[in-house]
Amino acid sequence: MHLKKEEVCKDILNILKKQPSNSVDSIQGHFFNELQERNLVGTVKNGTTTTYGIPxxxxxxxxxxxxxxxxxxxxxxxxxxxSYNKGMPYFSVTNNEKLEEMIKSLQ
Structure with missing residues (x-):
């Protein structure tokens, strides 16, 4: 495990503040890209060795x-x-006040 719950919660809340309609795949993609930037998933380079396709x-x-x-x-x-994406994996913010409260509590 590379991620910590507090880090995941903060990032998701900030993503939802900017883009209140979202999907599980989009959120997971955000974290994949973040871990890829840390050289932990995807194409991983370790010295002279390169490993491809690390999930x-x-x-x-x-x-x-x-x-x-x-x-x-x-x-x-x-x-x-x-009306076209009526359920999961799609979701939307329905309580902006709670979203803001949660963001403030994690700062």
Whole structure:
């Protein structure tokens, strides 16, 4: 596991503040890119050795999903984005006040 829950929660909340309609895949992609920048997934270079196709650890994927589910339980987000994307993996912020409170509590 490369990610910590507090880091994941902060990032997801900030993503949702900027883009309130989102998807699980988009959020997971954000963290994959972040881990790729840290040279932990994707194409990993270690000295003279390059390893290709290293996936994000399952534990990190499940942590991201857990934080998203926590936000659903807290009624910050609701499954669905619009009439064409009515359920998961899409979701939307439904309580901006709670979103702002959670962002402030993590600063």
């Amino acid at each position: 994000m650890p399952q534990s990190d994927i499940m942590l991201i999903n857990e934080v998203i589910y926590d936000l659903i339980v807290e009624r910050v987000i609701t499954p669905g984005r619009d």
